Amino acid sequence: MTSLVYNYFWNVLYHIFNLFVPLLTMPYIARTLGPHELGIHSYTATNTQYFILIATIGVTYGCQLITTSKKNKLLQTQLFWELYFFRIIVSIFTFIIFIVFLFLTQTTYFIFYLAQSIQIIALALDISWYYQGIENFKLITIRNLIMRIATILSIFILIKNQSDLLLYICILSCSTLISNLTFYTNLHKEIAKPTKHYWHFKKHIKPAALLLLPELIITLYATINKTYLGIFSSMTAVAYFENADRLIRILITFITASGTVFIPRINKLYATKQFETLKKLIVNSFLITNFLCFPLVAGILALSKDFSLWFFSNKFSGISTYIELEALLIILISWSHIIGVQFLIPTKNIKPYFYSVVIGACINLLLNYPCIKLFQEIGVVYATIAAELSVTVVQFYIIKKHFNIKQIFSRSLKFLISAILMYGIVLFINHQLPLSSGNLLLEILIGSVVYILSVGIFFYKKILTIIKSFFKECL
Structure with a gap:
């Protein structure tokens, strides 16, 4: 230990x-x-x-x-x-x-x-x-x-x-x-x-290649966009997409990190056949993730233009559109991480998980070219969103016999309402204040306070119950 x-x-x-x-x-x-x-x-x-x-x-x-x-x-x-x-x-x-x-x-x-x-x-x-x-x-x-x-x-x-x-x-x-x-x-x-x-070393070729295959597909899935952009668009478009994508995926890592910590606990619950407790843990993981995801996406949508100018400089003035659209990936990838990494893999459902990733890779591969032709360089973001959405939808379909999907979303509605309220207030303040690092920090703090107060005032009893249940089942 x-x-x-x-x-x-x-x-x-x-x-x-x-x-x-x-x-x-x-x-x-x-x-x-x-x-x-x-x-x-x-x-x-x-x-x-x-x-x-x-x-x-x-x-x-x-x-x-x-x-x-x-x-x-x-x-x-x-x-x-x-x-x-x-x-x-x-x-x-x-x-x-x-x-x-x-x-x-x-x-x-x-x-x-x-x-x-x-x-x-x-x-x-x-x-x-x-x-x-x-x-x-x-x-x-x-x-x-x-x-x-x-x-x-x-x-x-x-x-x-x-x-x-x-x-x-x-x-x-x-x-x-x-x-x-x-x-x-x-x-x-x-x-x-x-x-x-x-x-x-002949005996090692087949097993090593079989383990490499999923990694090849996932890499193709994650990087083919930049290859398409480089061929059919410009190097500037590649830089916009690359930097927006990196920034969004850093934020996604913060969201998914907490869930990864509980994978050993999920493995233990599955090994000891405590299936109901395991399912409760996954449901609460969804609720905690949505509690974090929704305000983060709302904040990005409200502040992306000012933030991109402050963080990347005016040389990247067009990157804010990429960031705003890719913000949706925070929700989609966080959900697919819960289903895939926290549930399907620990419960030995490797094949369904692999199939969902293959479907996403195929959709990404097929949609990139037509999307770039139809929507220019921003089309690659639409293809990425479509691919991630397909992975998430397929994975939800796989687990629907184990979970009440409608209940998961209905219990998260409170977070969405609070995030929308936060978005409106932050956007209004953003339009009143000039761009500066101090003002950006102030807007982030105000948004955080508004969101927490909104959730706390209207839904505090349920939030406390969820948090207590979450940590009780993880410890």
């Missing part, structure tokens, strides 16, 4: 740090490089990501194998080197295919793609999966934190104008490579030297 708490602490620390890093660097990079250059980075990084993901083959699978072989050091050593050489060979072939792709496409961004390709080499040499397998999260977290801090300092010190785009990409790519190389300094203490016997 102590080990779990200890590992959880380091894992949470790293994820919190990762959340705040973009909030530090995004405004500076947006002002320094500008939308066109950031669009080039996003477009080349996205297209390289498809190849990078292939180089990650065996990471999840390797972590599982190392975990299950902890008590047998000889077997653990054998499995490590078999997977290590397997991943190296796959990565070499991937890198060759990537270089061929660059020459065949004759891209004008050749030099930027080469800088991005350092990530393929970095992933080939990644052995952090071994340390995850032996649950040494402290080592992983400390080394990654040091490299992230070094990366941030390098960005602020070295990136000074638009001509520094190549240097910016090199900093990001090389930081990943250096971070992965640092894990080798401890390896001799854990693993014996390899022998010819460790080249026998």
